[in-house]
Amino acid sequence: MTPDRGKILVIDDDETIRRNCRKILEPEGHTVETCAEVPEGLKTLQGDFFDLVLTDPRMPDMDGSEMIKKSKNTGLIIDQFRE
Numbered sequence: 001m002t003p004d005r006g007k008i009l010v011i012d013d014d015e016t017i018r019r020n021c022r023k024i025l026e027p028e029g030h031t032v033e034t035c036a037e038v039p040e041g042l043k044t045l046q047g048d049f050f051d052l053v054l055t056d057p058r059m060p061d062m063d064g065s066e067m068i069k070k071s072k073n074t075g076l077i078i079d080q081f082r083e
Contacts (some may be wrong), residue, residue: 006051011041
């Protein structure tokens with residue numbers, strides 16, 4: 001059994017990105033939660049602590065940078081950059 005390596009929240013409107021992040025991170029021992037929209041992600045952040053948040057900076061309901069400013073209880077947030 002792999003030791004718990006931290007809790008990660010993935011916020012992305014692309015289901016494939018969310019699924020692949022979970023598929024890659026969980027076998028490495030991370031607990032992964034996913035959200036499809038920023039408001040859902042912010043609500044999830046209010047109810048729990050995450051060591052890392054991965055978010056798409058270009059989402060339809062809110063800019064990733066704005067989401068970062070509104071989140072207060074996480075260790076580290078990384079925007080995903082895609083071309």
